[in-house]
Amino acid sequence: MIFVTDDGSHSLHVPELNEHYHSTHGAIQESQHIYIENGLNYLQKQTLNILEIGFGTGLNVLLTALHAGSKTIRYTTLEPYPLPDEILSKLNYPNILNANNCFTQIHTCPWEIATEIQPHFFLKKHRISLQDYYPIEPIDLIYFDAFGPTAAPDLWTQEQFQKLYNTLNPGGVLITFSAKGTVRQALTNVGFTVTKRPGPTGKTHISRAEK
Template identity: 40%
Template sequence: MSEKIKIITTEDGSHSLYNEELQETYHSFHGAYRESIHVFMLYGLDSWLARNPRRYPIRIFEVGFGTGLNAWLTLVWAEQNNIPVLYHTIEPFPVQSEIYKQLNYIEHDHGIWHFHKYFEALHQAPWNEGGPVSEYFNFKKDQVTLQDAQLYPADVVFFDAFAPSKQPELWSKESLQKVTEMMRPGGLFTTYCAKGQLKRDLKELGLEVESLPGPPGKKEMTRGWMPVGSPSTSPGTDQQ
């Protein structure tokens, strides 16, 4: 894919990127920062922790590293809560340094500005390797498609691919099955997408599916839970 990427400003003042080839943004026009907080922090990590208060480290798998916003917010969350996180993300088309260095996330929320150095550290971390980025955040990013990725057991899945209309192969039942098979019992799957087909597929794959209020500008989002009694269909290997 030859990408033409430009920076845009969303309604909450935070940046996103616009992929001219796909004619698609990396985040919601109504607020990139607010969307990530709502979908992946509030209805993702916070919700998982409420059900699993002492199950550490938390193993997270993200489909779509993109701008790095979700990974950075998770690092901040881990450091603020003193909770160890193992974070694995995939991205076949990394954002180039001349783009990510202009993104304004570290200025957007002054309450967490002192974590600013980690945003660039996540982007500069070597691809296809794993290691600690901060005291509580161990990070691995792979430059690979979901179809070719090696996955690890996950407690929480951030499914943040482009919309189904833009990248339908990532939302196929086969792709979803590859991800859900690696979810541990009690695991959580969260995404901004609210398509009926997604919900039906996740239910058929064994998840308990919820339709939840979406972030600003979006009526609904989707979350799924892997039942605690569900055995993992594939043991996988632990992330370094």
């Protein structure tokens, strides 16, 4: 079910899980703060491989493409439950961000095939759950944007974090909205150095984990 968040951008509510895809305080402001400012802009690399857990509406892909500048980015995103076109077509991100072409490219490019959706930006959408996914290429930056640890505890385990740690290049970063103690402890246990960072509006902290 689509609703409007406090910054005017849309998000979705999943009643069965009582989960939102984004913060009710603002979907765009949340994604921009967590994944772009504390992830993409933090990692000073010109060429990088990004792995996202939870493609959802494609908002993180869109913001990353819009902030890619002169970087070359290979972006892989995992999503076992793709949203139907009738929902995607109603989302107001392309209007707010003035990015109709890019948003259309993101959602019409084929699944399972890396596609250059804009110059130097390659997107591969994988219809798979994190638990079944074993990365092949080394990754520089992980956007861990699954449903929260209460609704989806199977995704926030040491086993999953170990797999992600192993696939990161030295200096690689995992960034996530959760700063829950058990999440930070599990990340620390597999070898990450974890820092609490200030959160976006409506959230005190987020976590940045570095290899």
